[in-house]
Amino acid sequence: MEEHIAEIKTELAVQKQEAQEAEALLKAFDGIDSAIVYGKYVEGKTLEQIANDCDYSYSYVKQRHAELKRWLTFIDKYELDVLRFSLDR
Numbered sequence: 571m572e573e574h575i576a577e578i579k580t581e582l583a584v585q586k587q588e589a590q591e592a593e594a595l596l597k598a599f600d601g602i603d604s605a606i607v608y609g610k611y612v613e614g615k616t617l618e619q620i621a622n623d624c625d626y627s628y629s630y631v632k633q634r635h636a637e638l639k640r641w642l643t644f645i646d647k648y649e650l651d652v653l654r655f656s657l658d659r
Contacts, residue, residue, distance in 0.1 A: 596612070602624055605623070606631060606634055617631050617635055
C-alpha cells in the first residue's frame with residue numbers, strides 16, 4: 571500500500587510540474603497569440619470561434635495557429651534533444 575501511495579505522490583508531483591510549465595508557456599504569449607493558444611488548448615474552442623471572439627478573420631487566426639504550432643513543435647524537439655544530450659553524458 572505504501573508503494574502505491576509513493577507512486578501516486580510521484581505522479582502528482584510530475585503533473586504539478588507540467589502544469590507550472592504549461593502556465594509559464596501560456597504567459598509567454600501576448601495578444602492574439604495568447605488568445606489562440608489559450609482558446610484552443612485550454613478552453614477547447616475552434617479557430618473559427620476564436621476568430622469571432624477576437625474580431626479577426628478566420629484565415630488570419632488559422633495562419634497564426636499554424637505558425638504557433640510549428641514554434642511549439644520546435645520547442646518540444648529542442649527540449650527532447652537537450653534531455654537526450656544530458657542523459658548521454
